[in-house]
Amino acid sequence: MSDEHRRAHIADLVRSRRDTVLDRWVELVAQGVRGRITAGELRTELAELYGLVERALAEPGGTAGGELRAALGEISRSRARQGFSPTETAISVFALKQAVHEQVEASGDTDAYGGFIAFSSFVDDLGLTTFEAYAAAREQVIADQAEQLMELSTPVVKLWEGILAVPLVGTLDSARTQVVMETLLQTLVETGSQFAVIDITGVPAVDTEVAQHLLKTVMAARLMGTDCVISGIRPQIAQTIVTLGIEFGDIATKATLADALTYALERSGVRIVGGAEG
């Protein structure tokens, strides 16, 4: 029996037992996605795919193959965006194999087994398409998030009259530094502040690049007549900076934001007096 014949055999089986196979397929997929898609939606989605699978099997090399891939890609992308796991997404395709296999077994037709192997690799191909689309969509999601993180405003807050604070959180790369520097310098112009406290409590690692960026920001602020204090230097960061050999020169550094504020207040001539009454 030729391959062509076997293929036709499976195509017949898929067509003639449409309802049984489709029901089983929906049932298997529903188990996999655990009620996050309603059975009705799932059925509509899979029925459409099933129609395309039928056509793709009936006329190999026809347009149905392309349509099927496009439809699968669309489903995978929406699954990826809804936060389904790769398994939950792939099961939508691979469950078809099981559903058809059960029918092949039930038919007891040995010819059908030969065809099933070809059908199996056909489904595997579809599975790969699903994966590609899923991975691409997830990467898109990640890229979007990275962009959003980048746009997270780096606020410059006023601590006191003439004292600004820039709480830095996360990784300080060139692009981020540029944003921080621009925001800081702009706010300095607007407020005419004498002091700026750059707090790096939220910066996980201070390496030479981060240090260089900090130094540049401080230098730029200095050129505008503002004194900068770097605060939030934790013990492990301090030891690392020393070992690295980075010199902060005459830039004031403090362990905590509170220390930096006290320092800036003293320098600007504000006296903090304990015991308000009297």
Place this chain on the structure above:
Amino acid sequence: MTTPPGDEMAIASNDDVVRVRQVVRAAAAAAGLSLVDQTKIVTAASELARNTFIYGGGGSVRVERAVSERGRAGVRIVFTDEGPGIPDVDQALTEGWTSGSGLGLGLSGARRLSDEFTLETQVGKGTTVTVTKWTR
């Protein structure tokens, strides 16, 4: 004596440098390094990953758990690139010297931040830097 090698990660962008830091931090914490030592090895890895990316034209990194001859646990990181290599290693390790626009402290700093540091380089072939940090 070394535990089975960890996965190789590519270093092809600045984002990868961030990822290397995270992987190294997790590995260092898992190996039981103190917070100070974790920070040191993470910073060393950050410097070397950036060197691999900027000067080596990209490459790969392998982060693995290691056990010293005396049975101490640690973390070993191997950076490999197929870039231009370093013509003068002594000069590259000189503080304040840079062929780019950095502070010139990265390579020498990374050496001081780690317990073991080996640098193999061939001009035109590439560079491999291995750093190890042991628990105390």
